[in-house]
Amino acid sequence: MKKLVKVVAAIIENDNDEILCALRSPNMAIPNMWEFPGGKVEQGEDLYSALKREISEELGCLIETKILFNDHTHEYENFTINLITIKSKIIDRNPIPKEHSKLIWLKRENLSSLIWAPADIPAVEQLINE
Numbered sequence: 064m065k066k067l068v069k070v071v072a073a074i075i076e077n078d079n080d081e082i083l084c085a086l087r088s089p090n091m092a093i094p095n096m097w098e099f100p101g102g103k104v105e106q107g108e109d110l111y112s113a114l115k116r117e118i119s120e121e122l123g124c125l126i127e128t129k130i131l132f133n134d135h136t137h138e139y140e141n142f143t144i145n146l147i148t149i150k151s152k153i154i155d156r157n158p159i160p161k162e163h164s165k166l167i168w169l170k171r172e173n174l175s176s177l178i179w180a181p182a183d184i185p186a187v188e189q190l191i192n193e
């Protein structure tokens with residue numbers, strides 16, 4: 064049976080109704096694909112604390128978490144991912160790509176112009192249609 068990995072990711076919207084999209088770097092797993100920033104939930108950690116920790120590590124900023132947006136399980140070739148996206152807002156410091164190749168802010172209607180990690184597609188579609 065494939066390993067199940069629980070990942071939490073932030074849907075961060077700014078005051079211009081734009082969403083923060085992050086490009087995975089060539090040396091990350093699932094390289095060169097766009098994602099919502101976040102990472103693996105560690106043992107004993109709740110989703111919201113895990114997300115705040117990951118965003119602080121990856122983007123160097125502080126978020127407040129709002130609502131759980133989408134919960135989707137996707138099978139990659141080598142593992143199964145349970146990707147949980149949570150709407151969030153930046154409350155301190157500007158995001159800096161410490162691990163990603165690039166960060167961009169995009170309006171909902173332009174989200175489909177990116178090549179997203181396959182597990183993210185349902186969340187992206189839900190965002191476009193909300």
Ligand SMILES: Nc1nc2c([nH]c(=O)n2[C@H]2C[C@H](O)[C@@H](COP(=O)(O)OP(=O)(O)OP(=O)(O)O)O2)c(=O)[nH]1
Pocket residue numbers: 070071072091092093097098099100101102103104144146180181182183
């Ligand atoms: N963060 C994040 N990971 C995603 C998304 N979609 C998706 O398939 N993934 C995959 C890529 C990775 O295989 C896994 C998350 O790993 P990661 O490398 O971002 O997390 P991490 O910082 O905790 O990893 P690690 O290097 O400490 O092991 O989930 C997404 O939207 N955000």
